[in-house]
Amino acid sequence: MFEILSKEMLTPNICQMRVNAPRIAASARPGQFLIVRADEKGERIPLTISDFDAVQGWVTIVTQAIGASTCDIVSFEVGESFADIAGPLGLPSGFVNESDEVLAGSSYVFIAGGVGTAPVYPQVKWLHDRGVKVDVIVGARTKDLLIYTNRLAQVADNLYICTDDGSEGFHGVGTAMLEKLVSEGKQYTQAVAIGPMIMMKFATACCCKLGIPVIVSLNTLMVDGTGMCGACRVTVGGKTRFACVEGPEFDGALVDFDEAMRRQGQYRSEEAFEKEHHKCRIGRGK
Amino acid sequence: MAERIPRVPVRAQDPEVRAKCFEEVSLGYDRQEAMLEASRCLHCKNPRCVGACPVNIQIPDFIACVAKGDIAGAAAVIAKDSSLPAVCGRVCPQENQCEGSCILGIKGEPVAIGALERFVADNSPSTEVEQAAAGGHKVAVIGSGPAGLACASDLARLGYDVTVFEALHKAGGVLEYGIPEFRLPKEKVLKPAIDTVKALGVKIETDVIVGRTVTIDSLMDSEGFEAVFVGTGAGLPKFMGIPGENLCGVFSANEFLTRNNLMKAWREDYLTPIHAGSKVCVVGGGNVAMDAARTALRLGAEVHIVYRRTEKELPARKEEVSHALEEGIVFDMLTNPVEITGDERGWVKSLRCIRMELGEPDSSGRRSPVPVEGSEFEIPTETVIMALGTSPNPLISSTTAGLEVTRRGCLVASEEGATTRPGVFAGGDAVTGAATVILAMGAGRKAAKAIDEYLASKK
Numbered sequence: 001m002f003e004i005l006s007k008e009m010l011t012p013n014i015c016q017m018r019v020n021a022p023r024i025a026a027s028a029r030p031g032q033f034l035i036v037r038a039d040e041k042g043e044r045i046p047l048t049i050s051d052f053d054a055v056q057g058w059v060t061i062v063t064q065a066i067g068a069s070t071c072d073i074v075s076f077e078v079g080e081s082f083a084d085i086a087g088p089l090g091l092p093s094g095f096v097n098e099s100d101e102v103l104a105g106s107s108y109v110f111i112a113g114g115v116g117t118a119p120v121y122p123q124v125k126w127l128h129d130r131g132v133k134v135d136v137i138v139g140a141r142t143k144d145l146l147i148y149t150n151r152l153a154q155v156a157d158n159l160y161i162c163t164d165d166g167s168e169g170f171h172g173v174g175t176a177m178l179e180k181l182v183s184e185g186k187q188y189t190q191a192v193a194i195g196p197m198i199m200m201k202f203a204t205a206c207c208c209k210l211g212i213p214v215i216v217s218l219n220t221l222m223v224d225g226t227g228m229c230g231a232c233r234v235t236v237g238g239k240t241r242f243a244c245v246e247g248p249e250f251d252g253a254l255v256d257f258d259e260a261m262r263r264q265g266q267y268r269s270e271e272a273f274e275k276e277h278h279k280c281r282i283g284r285g286k
Numbered sequence: 287m288a289e290r291i292p293r294v295p296v297r298a299q300d301p302e303v304r305a306k307c308f309e310e311v312s313l314g315y316d317r318q319e320a321m322l323e324a325s326r327c328l329h330c331k332n333p334r335c336v337g338a339c340p341v342n343i344q345i346p347d348f349i350a351c352v353a354k355g356d357i358a359g360a361a362a363v364i365a366k367d368s369s370l371p372a373v374c375g376r377v378c379p380q381e382n383q384c385e386g387s388c389i390l391g392i393k394g395e396p397v398a399i400g401a402l403e404r405f406v407a408d409n410s411p412s413t414e415v416e417q418a419a420a421g422g423h424k425v426a427v428i429g430s431g432p433a434g435l436a437c438a439s440d441l442a443r444l445g446y447d448v449t450v451f452e453a454l455h456k457a458g459g460v461l462e463y464g465i466p467e468f469r470l471p472k473e474k475v476l477k478p479a480i481d482t483v484k485a486l487g488v489k490i491e492t493d494v495i496v497g498r499t500v501t502i503d504s505l506m507d508s509e510g511f512e513a514v515f516v517g518t519g520a521g522l523p524k525f526m527g528i529p530g531e532n533l534c535g536v537f538s539a540n541e542f543l544t545r546n547n548l549m550k551a552w553r554e555d556y557l558t559p560i561h562a563g564s565k566v567c568v569v570g571g572g573n574v575a576m577d578a579a580r581t582a583l584r585l586g587a588e589v590h591i592v593y594r595r596t597e598k599e600l601p602a603r604k605e606e607v608s609h610a611l612e613e614g615i616v617f618d619m620l621t622n623p624v625e626i627t628g629d630e631r632g633w634v635k636s637l638r639c640i641r642m643e644l645g646e647p648d649s650s651g652r653r654s655p656v657p658v659e660g661s662e663f664e665i666p667t668e669t670v671i672m673a674l675g676t677s678p679n680p681l682i683s684s685t686t687a688g689l690e691v692t693r694r695g696c697l698v699a700s701e702e703g704a705t706t707r708p709g710v711f712a713g714g715d716a717v718t719g720a721a722t723v724i725l726a727m728g729a730g731r732k733a734a735k736a737i738d739e740y741l742a743s744k745k
């Protein structure tokens with residue numbers, strides 16, 4: 001049922017797939033995620049929804065092949081089907097429920113890193129469609145690892161590209177770009193940072209320094225994604241929250257990132273073992 | 287009457303062998319043993335066991351069939367009241383229900399009703415049941431656990447067009463994700479039980495999270511369901527709120543068991559990771575605590591159960607406690623955790639506990655434990671599993687207008703299962719908070735009857 005309608009490798013290990021999932025497409029909102037189980041013996045992998053079309057009944061997912069299960073997901077070809085996709089999960093982005101007046105007075109800046117650039121797209125698109133001012137900063141290590149820049153360029157007021165090695169755009173990290181923009185007089189009422197946990201930690205620190213409130217989207221460990229297992233526990237403002245049902249978006253200033261990063265790596269040794277003993281099938285057909 | 291026949295013991299796998307594998311522990315009766323055990327029933331004129339069974343199975347009648355060797359007849363008797371005998375024979379707390387009220391138990395050992403029920407279910411082909419003509423009325427059942435399956439099968443028998451919506455990728459609810467293989471084999475016992483429900487015409491749609499993928503409103507307004515049964519159980523894990531609970535190596539029993547049961551982490555051919563380590567402390571004393579402890583043991587750990595009262599107050603089934611003890615699990619009773627300490631990498635190092643003593647009885651009638659001042663001590667451990675109970679998931683109540691919940695998050699429902707919203711019924715743990723498989727089944731069946739009456743009155 002969850003048939004893959006199209007597939008595109010955005011970088012050597014980041015893959016975009018459009019998948020048939022009518023029920024999810026009809027209910028999805030920006031900021032939500034879903035869970036994919038590639039086949040009978042695979043894990044349940046949480047992935048953010050990068051785009052959706054309620055009328056045509058598809059959702060887009062962007063997966064970075066890093067472990068055995070994500071390698072499996074990426075190895076699927078057009079015409080094949082995933083065993084399961086469940087969602088949409090988590091709460092939609094906070095701005096979805098904001099009034100037009102509040103939104104009209106807002107000015108957003110998104111700081112996107114790595115595979116986290118993809119889920120930024122539906123959020124920026126949603127805000128753009130409502131006439132909200134949105135700038136987007138996309139960062140990557142090098143030019144070849146940049147994703148979604150063309151699509152973001154169509155919906156962002158300004159798109160700023162940054163590479164660590166200077167191979168494209170601004171030479172430096174996304175937070176340095178943000179500091180530069182603010183020093184040049186740009187004013188933002190809200191920042192949203194999505195990317196690797198460490199990047200969101202630094203983006204939060206930067207935004208706090210600049211006095212811009214910042215929302216982060218936490219990609220914690222999960223099993224069911226419905227509040228049942230508690231693997232996604234994260235300390236926010238001194239309280240334990242479940243990222244799957246109370247998140248995935250939280251006020252970055254309140255998140256205990258060091259704990260979140262440690263918890264994210266809980267199964268690292270088990271995962272390394274699986275990957276070593278698992279044949280990655282990307283690019284070799286099935 | 288001459289010397290009575292003693293209760294026929296149920297054969298079990300050798301504790302040393304079973305502590306290292308996930309094969310079913312209890313082997314059950316063979317035909318001869320079952321017939322002998324069945325001959326012990328006194329056939330009381332006023333059988334107390336029937337009243338003590340939440341679904342009122344005609345226990346003496348099915349036992350009489352077993353005694354005669356008529357297993358198919360026994361199965362037909364049970365099928366009138368229960369759709370999951372192979373499951374209930376294995377997981378019901380019989381000592382508090384049917385067997386607990388057996389007259390033979392006053393002076394000696396009660397009839398092994400649970401073991402006999404299991405024998406009948408395991409040794410009879412699925413029985414044909416009468417099915418009313420389909421009326422075409424659509425009913426949605428949310429959750430494919432014991433409450434949902436029982437409600438769905440009764441409704442299907444009454445001729446309704448029933449669809450069960452399951453949030454996970456596999457049907458069965460707690461029977462699939464919670465209860466381990468060694469207590470309830472999935473392929474051998476659970477799958478056939480679910481197939482029987484499907485054979486009645488019930489459709490099961492997995493990967494649908496009601497409250498997210500769809501809502502009760504969209505099911506009723508856009509998909510044409512005329513009534514809804516909410517049997518979503520009690521899936522939210524509780525934590526203690528002590529320092530260190532978010533350290534790496536602290537898991538809810540739900541996570542640990544779901545990884546192992548639903549996600550099959552114990553099997554090498556599945557990708558799911560699980561972490562038990564060399565030593566595990568399980569906090570809690572219920573069936574879930576026993577399941578988590580015995581699972582950790584089978585994954586190779588030394589396992590301690592940490593419980594704040596004494597062995598006498600353990601809420602787990604007697605059989606689970608004795609099986610756990612036989613397998614070598616250490617019971618640290620009158621012990622309550624106060625903190626989990628961690629190492630410099632953020633992993634669990636020890637469980638700091640305080641000794642307890644029993645004080646006055648509390649509202650549940652159990653003597654409440656009070657801490658012994660100055661008695662703190664540390665149990666070095668690699669993993670801590672919290673098995674402190676669960677509460678209902680707010681995903682449905684928070685997305686459905688007109689559905690009232692109690693302070694504890696349980697859905698408000700009448701004895702028959704009617705919620706505060708017309709057309710929406712509920713039963714099982716979602717209403718009562720965490721309880722038993724058989725109580726959930728009973729509630730599902732009552733609600734099926736109420737739904738039938740509700741839809742008949744609407745016509």
